Amino acid sequence: MAESMLGLKRSHRCAEVVNAPLESEVTVMGWIQKNRNKGGIIFCDLRDRSGILQIIFEEDECGSEVFNKAMKLKQEFCIAVTGILKKRSGAFNESLKTGELEVRAMGLRILSESETPPFHIEEDSKTKEELRLKYRFLDLRRPDLQRNLMVRSKVATTTRNFLSENGFLEIETPTLIKSSPEGARDYLVPSRVYPGSFYALPQSPQLFKQLLMVSGYDRYFQLARCYRDEDLRADRQPEFTQIDMELSFVDVDDVLDVNERLLQRLFKDVLDIDIKLPIQRMTWQEAMDRFGSDKPDLRFGMELKDVSDIVKDSEFAVFKNALANGGSVRGINASGQASMPRKKIDALVEFVKSYKAKGLAYMAVETDGSIKSSFAKFMKEEEIEGLKKALDAKPGDMLFFAADSNKIVWDTLGALRVELANQLGLLKKDDYRFLWVTQFPLLEWSDEENRFKAMHHPFTAPMDEDWQYIDSDPGRVRAKAYDIVLNGTEIGGGSVRIHQADIQSKMFEVLGLSKEVADERFGYLLEAFKYGVPPHAGLAYGLDRVVMLMVGADSIRDVIAFPKVKDASDLMTNAPDKVDDAQLKELGIKIEEN
Template identity: 75%
Template sequence: MAESMLGLKRSHRCTEVTTADAGKEVTVMGWVQKSRNKGGIIFVDLRDRSGLLQIIFEESECGAESFSKAERLRSEFVVAITGVVESRAGGVNENLATGAIEVRARDLRILSESETPPFPIEENSKTKEELRLKYRYLDLRRPDIQKNMMIRSQVATLARAFLAEEGFLEIETPTMIKSTPEGARDYLVPSRVHPGSFYALPQSPQLYKQLLMCSGYDRYFQLARCYRDEDLRADRQPEFTQIDMELSFVDVDDVLNVNERLLKKIFKEICNCDLPLPIERLTWREAMDRFGSDKPDMRFGMELNDVSELVKDTEFVVFKGALEMGGSVRAINAEGQGAMPRKKIDALVEYAKGFGAKGLAYLAINEDGTYKCSFSKFMTEEELHILAEALGGKPGDLLLFAADKDKVVFDVLGNLRLELARQLDLLKKNEFKFLWVTEFPLLEYSEEQGRYTAMHHPFTMPMDEDWAMIDTNPGAVRAKAYDIVLNGTEIGGGSVRIHQGDIQSKMLEILGFSKEQAQEQFGFLLDAFKFGVPPHAGLAYGLDRVIMLIVGADSIRDVIAFPKVKDASCLMSEAPAPVDSKQLEELRIGISKDSE
């Protein structure tokens, strides 16, 4: 039967008890991790969020009643124990923070009993994720998940403190807003008061933080909940948290500077990692040319090389065809992999096909300097030598070639580069390599929609020197946009915003909005631009992604308290779920039979 805490107060968390407390009486509370009855003496490992503490029960010390209760203890019972701290009689346990001490119990109260849990509460659980997420409240007791949650809290606290010191004001923006057509799909909320009308949950606080700049608040931030109805993957969730900020009277360098110092503080405090400043910058064009990605992993080399000029006269149909359709031939050097078996090379070819490649050409340089090449009959030994030399090839290296339209080539080699790094164990989770990617294209052409779309969003400022091309060559216009990348993952992004009404209206026109549509969707922003708008810029981090990389988790779900699974459902609460017909009637919503 559960007992009361009446008259008891916890004096310490488990790992707050130290050798300095030897001889003192303490009261600790938590969950039973393990209980071992050795006949006349019972050892209990007590667990709370701080860690483990060993408790010893002997009847002569704690009395018959407490000893009898101790004999009943099982995993996950919640207990309160009062006892005296002692040095460990059996020697120090180096694997525990409290390994030099133990508590000799004087009194035990069982605050709550537990059924046998469906899986062990332990670090690095081998239990299937589906079962753990069904019982997420138990999964959250596991020490590694609790550590993730505590680090998340520390990062949020550090970010708040740093930004407050830098003159930022924390201001909350609405979470029921007007739906806008750009970006991912919105989650919609029906209005009972306005039948047939809907709120949207925000994909970001973008428009509201720009309006706060219009309102003179100068520097804003918030830890904002955001929602996107999109297909999920390891680093995405339908609801997530941003560290969101906006600054007035600034340009690109000002935003990057304050954020570099924020990152330096966080990674020093949390990881004891000294982040060298300034962080390296690459333009989008250079990132794509060198790494085939706008979020390159900088922990290793294996850069792309354009060899189109060297092979332009070849009769090899794969190279020739790519160049004739305006594409390119590019290659990476997998150093030391020249002896890779044909079976593994074939597996890489299949992997590349998953990203649009029709195949992969290869040139292996044998240790004796001779070549093994998939296209050798189309090139002389001298031409192969020139090609290998251009790629820095040396005996023992493997050169891999992709030929197609640039977009396909970048996608293939950018991903192949990462796959090889995984196979060669080049991706160390405790190594942090940051990069700013700047000067993104303002627009990208959508074949599906037959029009230009905003690469970031419609409120991004074009580069001043490129704006003159907006009508004649819109695809060449660069944006004052920037992403912060960590170990090949985009952890944040932002831009200088358009603050002139005429440029904003023109941008919406280019995106296919009529004046009426622009006014209907963004009228409140366009109207605000009539009343004196300061130049402003901002950035938002995906807090969940940042924490995932800091703790070395493989999934974003391991750093969110109550995550969703791939179909955006919650296995624990079984959300989403049908609602009562009365609720639907109040909202004047009907469910079609096809949806049931």
């Protein structure tokens, strides 16, 4: 039967007893990790968020009443223990912070009992994720998840402190807003008061933070909840948290400077890791040419090399056709992998097909200098030597080549180099390599919609010197946009915003939005632009992604208290779920079965 807390006060969390004097009386509370009855003495591991502490119940010390109660303890019982802190009488446990200590129990209260849990509460649980997420309230008792969420809390606190110290004001923006579908799909919320009308949940606070700059607040930040109705993956959830900021009277360098100092502070305060400033910068074009990705992983080499000029007269049809269609031929050097078995090569060929590659050419430079290749018979000797030189090939190296449009070649080799690095164990989670990627294209062409779309969003400012090409060659215009990348993951992005009404209107026109549609969707922003808009810029981090990388987790689900799964459902609460007909009727909604 559960007992109350009446008259009882916790003196320490379990691992905090290391700061208490030996032989002092302590009161600790938590959950039973495990217990062992050795006949006349019971060993019990008590767990709370701080760690694990060994409790000893010995009948001669605690008395028959307490000992008999201790004999009833089972895994995950929630208890309170009062006792004397002592050095362990047996072997020390070096893996525990409290490994040299134990509490000799004098009193015990069973605060609540527990059924046998559906899985064992332990670090790095091998229990299927679906079961753990169904019982997430138990899964969250795992020490590794608790450490992750404590890191997340510290990141949030440190961020707030740093930004406040640097003149930022924390201001909340609405979460029931007007839908403006220019990007991912909105989550819609029906209005009871206005039947047939809907709010949207914000994909970001973008327009409101720009309006705050118009309103003169100068520097704003918010830990903002955001929502996007899109397909999920390891680093994406339908609802997530942004570290969101906006600054007035600034340009690119100002935003990058304050954010470099924020990252330096976060990694020092939370992980005790020194981040050297300034962080390396690289243009989008250089990133694509060298790494095939706008979020390159700098923890290893294997850079792309353009060999189009070397093979431009080649008889190899794959190379010839790609170049004739305006594409390119590029390669990477998998150093020391010349002995890679054919089965593994074939698996890599299948891997790149998901990036629209038609295949993958390869050339192994044997240890004796000879060549084993899928295409060498179509090449002249000087062309083969040129390829080896371009990729700095040495005996024992394996060279891979892709030939197609620039986009497909970049995507293919960019993904292949990461896959190879992963297979070769080159991706160390505690090696933090930051990079600013700058000067993105302002626009990208959509074959599906047969129009240009904003690569970031329609409020991103163009590079001043490129705006002259907006009508004649829109794809040539670069943006004052920047992403912060860590170990191949984009953790944040932003841009200088358009603050001139005429340029903003022209941008809508280029994106195919008529004046009527632009006014209907963004009229309140355009109206604000009539009243003295300061130059402004901003950036937003994915808080979940930042913490995921800081703790070395493989998924943001491991740093979110109650995450969704791939189909955007919550296995614990069974959301989304059907609602009563009365609720639908009140909202004027009728469900049609597909």
